[in-house]
Amino acid sequence: MTSSAPRRTVLAAALAAAAGVAAPSAQAADASRSPAAGAAAPARTPDAPARRPKSLVDYHAWTTTADWARGRGRGTAPAPGARPGIRLAHPTGTFDYRDPHTGRSATWEYATWTSPVHRLAVPATEVVASWSAHTPPGTWIAVELRGTYTDGGRTPWYVMGRWTAGDGDADIRRTSVDGQKDGKSSVSTDTFAIDTPASGLRLTSYELRVTLYRRPGGGVTPTVWRLGAMGSDLPDRFEVPASTPGLVGRELTVPRYSQEIHKGQYPEYDNGGEAWCSPTSSQMIIEYWGRRPTRQQLSWVNPDYADPQVCHAARYTFDYQYDGCGNWPFNAAYAATYRDLQSLVTRLSSLTDAERLIHAGIPVITSQSFLKTELDGAGYGTAGHLMTIVGFTKDGDVIANDPASPDDAAVRRVYRRRQFENIWLRTKRKNAEGKVVGGSGGVCYLYFPAKPAPTQHRVLADLGIR
Template sequence: MSRAEQPSRRSVLTAAVVAAVAGGSAPVSAADTSADAEDPVQTLAPTVDNRAWTAYADWGGGTAQGTRAVAGARPGVVIDAPAGTVEYTDPHTGTTATWEYATWTSPVHRLSVPATEAIASWNAHTPDGTWLQVELQGTYTDATDTPWYVMGRWAAGDQDIKRTSVDDQSDGKSSIWTDTCAIDDPSTGLRLASYRLRLTLYRKPGTTSTPTVWRLGAMGSDVPDRFTVPASTPGLARELIVPPYSQEIHRGQYPEYDNGGEAWCSPTSSQMIIEYWGGRLTPEQLAWVDPSYTDPQVCHAARFTYDHQYEGCGNWPFNAAYAATFQGLQGVVTRLGSLADLETLIAAGIPALTSQSFLSGELTGAGYGTAGHLMTVVGFTADGDVIANDPASPGNEAVRHVYKRREWENIWLRTKRHNADGEVVSGTGGVCYLYFPAHPSPGQLTALAEVGVR
């Protein structure tokens, strides 16, 4: 995301929420004593629901049209006998091609937290000549249904189609903002009560190639409007050794992938955690990168997370899907509730990639303000302060930062803030990417379950 304190492309994700707050129409939550006052809030009830389909039994359920479940160490779903053919015109190249397709539709998942937002994520292998589409259909609390919303058209590579989100999807009650399905006016009380996901797998006609999808799910959330969040009590002193990479050394590189520098915080942070888990790119994979560029793997991450509609590398599910292209890794997008959740993960050896926005004076030692920025949390000091690999640093040697716990927790978890002009704008509400082994250890499984991820 952009470091600059200006409206980012993602700032529209919660524009409806912010408009309601600014207009005074948002309800006052029990956890927020004033819709516009920056007062401390009470401990929140659960605000996030995660559901993922990963097991062989999962893929054997749902509704299959031309797909079949496959067993093994990492169960998944593949094309069996195509359900038909379809023409797809790539909006970013103008090329029209015919594709065989097959679909798998999940059972309905009833949200334990009726949601104002839902974000899908997936982990898959798409060999050359294949790609996939993920759609979501929700049912509102008024018992009506959303359309089938496209949450992403994705391939690990970029030779067959251009990886893309889809704009201009709305039914007057909810809309798609890049990678997020959001209720247009949460102040009405309308929520998503349930959803199902539809996966469409594509391949070139006459071939036997197929995508393999190992994980498909979504995170639904209803995070109350808040300028401040409860302060958590420090409970861990530990630091994970995560490679430090600077996005700033890539400034001006590859304009076709948003020009490096401040635009590459998400892929730079993703690459840090991928390499922490042992993910490595081969010289052959990196051969396309200008050999004069330092850390070519960051350039690679930018290219292969790039969303051609969003025109940037900050599509959250695309980053998680990129991480899962590395053998033995999986990735999800979720929201967490406090720094205690991050401590639980760090204690189990799992770093986290977090999204936050702030003014230059709100995070001591950062030296910048941002409308949306990703960094990697790698540990906590004995005093409970946050140790973060912040890619918004002039060089790799400067990436490690220690940020004050209270400041950092608030800028990450709040949903409302004031920008430099004093206007009420949105915060990210605890958005987090988690990358972890395809086969976590018992301790890692416990930690992930404690933060709502399975």
């Protein structure tokens, strides 16, 4: 259903083999519903949660004026306006870049900002960076990560993405960078990973560097409003503990779009609509927040195509190296190109976290992989697929907008809580051939306003997001 999973599946399978992971005796998740029909929800509010167990996920970001002041700027300055950020003020050098996807060479002037070292609350086996930025035509940014291992060694500066919002003649092509490794860790498209977690090696800290580029002598500049990363050390698990339904019985009014109606459209972007689960999910949530492309922005789309904004999202999330629309941070960055939206990639620990976000009015885009028999009502199996949690029934089951539906009207689905939670949160599974492959471990995209409502702010803060 999406092309975002195979390279992650290959990586996870390699890690599983290195770690000597064995399959459990019972692979399939419990298919029964967790709560009894009509069970009463526990009396608690989204901003007064029950005690949370120690998290195995550490999301950290730099977003405030004070945050930017703590970093090391070389040619950057505070961006004017109500939203704190940084911009290119005084170039500190030039960089000759030959775009591997267009063959064009150009000289760019640049400035850099480097974060303080962030010590991870949980030493990590994986790190995913994400950002919110504005890149006018003729500008772009590069996000890099450098970390320290538990053995005292350091990684090289890994490129986590070269990104721009556009794809015009003045722009580079947004791209991940293959082939990055140092014998201890490597980067697979958008994810830094320790090569052999079973060795005990972990990443204890990291710093992020963002380089802002523009044409020499140009007056325009990129602006970066959010720069962050999610580090995690999840145990190998084929099954996860079941959560108890709490804040249930609410459904958000989220637009419903099918990726399947776009089959064959613009095959240059990830073979057409059948692989567009990630941008289709992103577009649903962007429009939930009241944003959408203008008529002029959509003028390139064939007027005979329904939901042209989905085609637009696919084009502008496309990673030219990965050759697909499933790059997690690129989807988040696309969402943040819309007015006063911010976005990030993280992991959640259970459906309880998702319940609190839904109760506060924030939908959750989730990444999962499963066999056809593991998710009743889906009607398909997938090596990786993005869909959106938009609510919970009174029984605690998941209401999802699933873009892998034959048409827009069929997008709303209700999936059994226990099944959905397991296929989303597990890190290991068996595929149809019986081979051990990876799961996303609870990866999600969160898109929300630059100035969240107080309840939204409290829920996000409790999940380590500010």
